[in-house]
Amino acid sequence: MAMSEPVHELHSVLRQLEAWLNSSGEDVSQLEAALTRYSEQAALLADLLEQDSVPADQLSGLAELHQRVFALMQSRHADLAHQLSSERQVTRIQRAYGG
Known part of the structure; x- marks a missing residue:
């Protein structure tokens, strides 16, 4: 039986997150995109689990x-928080100066 789409996507995004966390993790936008995708797929999976639509x-x-x-x-929490904060600050500065 093929894996349901949310289960397959969660496997995929978790592997992406794991790879990012094990790498230098310099491109924070990849982390943010993966976390957004994770959140979306987790919500879909939660709905399916409530309906007992996913085989164990x-x-x-x-x-x-x-x-x-x-x-x-x-x-890596402290490091991630610093990276995300720094990245957002750079983005704000770039936007403020038309970058």
């Missing part, structure tokens, strides 16, 4: 991957 075997591996990614996020 499709969820195997998703929880483990989820835990790994969020453990990485927690370990």
Whole structure:
């Protein structure tokens, strides 16, 4: 049986997040895009789970991957917060000066 689209997309975005967190992670826009996509797919999956529309075997591996990614996020929290803050500040300055 093929994986439902939200489950497949969550696997994909979690692998993206994991790769980004394990890399130098310089392009913060990639992180923001992946987190947005994660949020959208998680909401779709939550709706499907409420309807019991996702077979349990499709969820195997998703929880483990989820835990790994969020453990990485927690370990890099201060660095990520600084990067996101700095990136947004640069963007604001560029916009203010017509950049």
